[in-house]
Amino acid sequence: MSNENNRKTWAQPWSYREGTIVTAAILLLGFALQAAGGGIVLRVAAFPWNLVAGLVFLALLISAFVLWQKHQVMKWLGGVKAALPAILGFTFLVLLMGFVKQDVEPKSALVRLLGLTHLVKTWPFILINLYLMILLGIVTLRRLTPFSLKNAGFFLNHFGLFLVLFSTALGSSDMQRLRMNCYEDQTEWRAMDNSGKTVELPVAIKLLNFNIDEFRPKVTIIDNQSGQIVLNKGKNQFELLDRNALDLFGYHVDVEQFLESSGKVGDAYFPVNEPGSAPSAKVKVTKDGTEISGWVCSGSYVNQPEALKLNETHSLVMLPAEPRKFSSELHIQTKSGKNIKTTIEVNRPFKVDGWTIYQLSYDTEMGRWSNLSVLELVRDPWLPVVYFGIFLMMAGAGFLFIYGKPKNGGTEHVA
Amino acid sequence: MEELNMWLDFPIYASVAILCWLAASGLFLSSGKKVMNQLAAGLSFTGTAFLLIFITILWLHIQRPPMRTLGETRLWYAIFLSGIGLATYLRWKYKWLVSYSLGLSVVFLIINLQHPETYDKTLMPALQSPWFIPHVIVYIFAYALLGASSLVALRNLFFKPTEKTITGPIQMADNLVYLGFSFLTFGLLFGALWAKEAWGHYWTWDPKETWAFITWMFYLVYIHYRFRHPSEHKRAMTILAVSFAILLICWFGVNYLPSAQNSVHVYSE
DSSP states (O other), X not given: XXXXXXXXXXXXXXXXXXXXXXXXXXXXXXXXXXXXXXXXXXXXXXXXXXXXXXXXXXHHHHHHHHHHTTSHHHHHHTSHHHHHHHHHHHHHHHHHHHHXXXXXXXXXXXXXXXXXXXXXXSHHHHHHHHHHHHHHHHHHHHHHSSOOGGGHHHHHHHHHHHHHHHHHHXXXXXXXXXXXXXEBTOEEEEEEOTTSOEEEEEEEEEEEEEEEEEOOOEEEEEETTTOOBOEETTEEOOEESOSSEEEETTEEEEEEEEEEEEEEETTEEEEOOSTTOEEEEEEEEEETTEEEEEEEEOOOSSSOOBOEEOSSSEEEEEOOOOEEEEEEEEEEEETTSOEXXXXXXXXXXXXXXXXXXXXXXXXXXXXXXXXXXXXXXXXXXXXXXHHHHHHHHHHHXXXXXXXXXXXXXXXXXXX | OOSOOGGGGHHHHHHHHXXXXXXXXXXXXXXXXXXHHHHHHHHHHHHHHHHHHHHHHHHHHHTSOSOSBHHHHHHHHHXXXXXXXXXXXXXXXXXXHHHHHHHHHHHHHHHHHHOOOOOOXXXXXXXXXTTHXXXXXXXXXXXXXXXXXXXHHHHHHHSOOOHHHHHHHHHHHHHHHXXXXXXXXXXXXXXXXXXXXXXXXXXXXXHHHHHHHHHHHHHHHHHHHHHHOTTOHHHHHHHXXXXXXXXXXXXXXGGGOGGGTTOTTSOBO
């Protein structure tokens, strides 16, 4: 270590000191560029320029490696002493993102200038990403020459991460995420992007039917004065109406009748199945020997909710039911001539002609009577490359799992 | 009252587990006899088994995976941590580690006994996915392994070990970190694949994702540092302890960060 301490900065061999300086310089340069640009939101060029830039980057990286393979600086770039400060520099930016809420309006001029509320689209983030890719690329090339199977785990971990960083950075501008509002029995081919711009699609979608399957509603106790839910030890307490008897804040609730879809006639509720009908329940509530019976109803966009007043302070209320599952039956026609009927739901998207159609939302005000289904259409042509990188990393993690730490400081398999 | 709330039975199962684990720790720490150690291992296994039975019944009862609330994840953590403690004992015979992990498991159970939360039975559609169980189990398992490795770190930071006595524990810490890190990577990538299916994008820098990524980076630093400087134990142990602090922010802290409002990952209480 004493040698290292006496060594002048930039004298070979480079160490953590140079690594820290380079990383810090990249971050400072990044923030300076960001501030100089007035805090603009950066975007990588779209196809084909991102592909060209990527290929040029790879060509430069590989030729630089071949030309200066033996150079001290190249060895340093492919080592831990450059990598650790770079990882920490990147972590620093991500930590900033962990504390500053992202994708919101900046609260101060400084935050706006440095781009702290949209860090992934700023110069420092892009530059440190580029630097990490250079380091990962070089260390991968170093371990590939000469080729040895012993380095398989190492290769999977480092090259996998390289591919993920590379493809997500370049692909970000080719990715399209659009929202489409589909009303029942209407055909739609226009969607909106994030900035609110309308985009016409090569895919036309007709919503045949929108379905919601709901959980039983929950009941809780509210304060008559404030109308707020009564807290128990600082927490809301709810009970799901899925059984005949339940206990809430010392009240015992017997559920005598539950109607999934009902309408009020006079003082009572009856099963009804028309738009706007809501769940209701006839309950008997007992506490300290007093007994109160009545109806509670969660209400809907046409019907008032009904609470059951228990005493001067408390009332029992039914909350709007939460969706268990919502799905859209779609008729999809494409410019390429495809004609498909399918059903999509959350976690079950449908792929057609490079577009993936997701169930996003619906008219939550109308709940299960919604005739609007909000779809999200995503096109992400770089996805196969990203996935390939992810699978390499998974295989690498498999190596870590099986072989663990390399023995005796050796470099086999992983590190 | 046919459908008795499952959590009403929790104190019974938890008390059995706590008693088993406390007795096991006591035996591990006090006795050198082989028979006593075997008895302790048996007791520690019994405690874990009781909780496994509880969580199985709970799972069947609430008809969704019990992985949604903080209380439920604490339960898994207690199970995994005690199991890992026992496994490392059987493999490496470190009695202090199994005692520590049993002690931590007891703490988690006591927290759950102190905070009998309302256990929500509903599960929003985005979470109803085949990815849900592997994603959460892999993560909790990673947390438990890394938690065990941080115990090694803390022990070595407080009881200054000699060059001779550190070799074994630090190797164990490395093994735990490599295993834990591989699980952490799987959890992260499973999450990305799931997110693509559910939300249309594999990575949105949601606060939980951001903190999970930070945690991953810190353990990455530990692995690289250990690789390059195999004999700088003290600094390595410090990095490991800091990494675990970051992990804890990711697990609990995110719920309280202003940057994390409206995150899909915030556990409901």
